[in-house]
Amino acid sequence: MIVLASQSASRRAMLEAAGIPFRAQPAHVDERGLELALGEAPSQQVGLELAKAKALAVFAPGEIVLGSDSLVSCDGRRFDKPVSRDQAAEHLRFFAGKVMELHSAAALVRDGEVLWADGALARLHVAPLSDSFIAAYLDAEWPAVAGCVGVFRIEARGVQLFERIEGDYFTILGMPLLMVQAALRNLGVMQQ
Template identity: 60%
Template sequence: MPIAAAQDLILASKSASRRAMLDGAGIKYRSRPADIDERALERAMDGADPAEIAQALAAAKAAAVSAEDPSAWVLGSDSLVEVGGQRFDKPQTREQAADHLRFFSGKPMHLHSAAALARNGAIDWVAPSLATLHVRELSDDFIEGYLGAEWPEIGHCAGAFRIEAMGVHLFERIIGDHFTVLGMPLLPVLGALRERGMITE
């Protein structure tokens, strides 16, 4: 079974879904969330392509933690949601989540995920990934029932959903990699770890 090799690996995230992906893949790691101002970075990149912003956020997280622990490999990841030409951050309140869901209703949601590896405070690798999730028509009754079941947990989720939970009911069709939808392009990450001798088989 593949496991992380002797070199130290840090996940620069507290995301439960990202930890679950690495755990499921048998990867040994430590978790240390990055202390960066994500909204400030997004504002500084206003007008940039969402895929570029997702990559910049993933890289910033990896670099920040790597600066604190330069001998380790650090994995950063981020996801951005784009619907109707607008970017949507994690909802701050239940009311905001309801507004987001009403806007998403009947539209395609573009989920941009990215991952980055850093060492010695420098970015060594970055990879983007895209999934398109087609949101079905959502009634107000459904939205209220959904939020009753899923809030406040989805307050930590871009797009106001957890695909591994009740969020699956939001969509009628998904095009793209399942791991991307979960919040990290896992297969490219595993490939990058193999290339750097971080996985033994």
């Protein structure tokens, strides 16, 4: 059994569906503070550092802790989860017709030691979005997407935002699950 350092329903659902035994214990990390400290670091590095910080923040002696994080960047600008419906609409207007890069990272930690950390990238080609589409989308999806970086749930109406997607489904859901499984197998936690 591993410890998932997250409250994310999506990450819990991925582990459950994959048959990976876990218990969830949310990590308490100042994500925005860590992002500020990393300054202009590439989004991939920021995601990895956040995933490690979350795993390291959970006290679980002798157990493997899984931390994960996702970041969205578009046109060189990093985006966080929207704090209001108005900000969600602003984000969607900015993304419209552009390529959104979703960086998803994970880390495995035991007793304060990072055993493995890696990340994956998905490129999501956003369709042109009218203001009326954005309003109707948020009428249907808000506040469910308030906790979603990128303002979408790919498993719901969020799929309507995109014309094309490059990257695996799990990365888009918020954790590079295939990479995590491989790392857990290499650590002897999962059978090969």
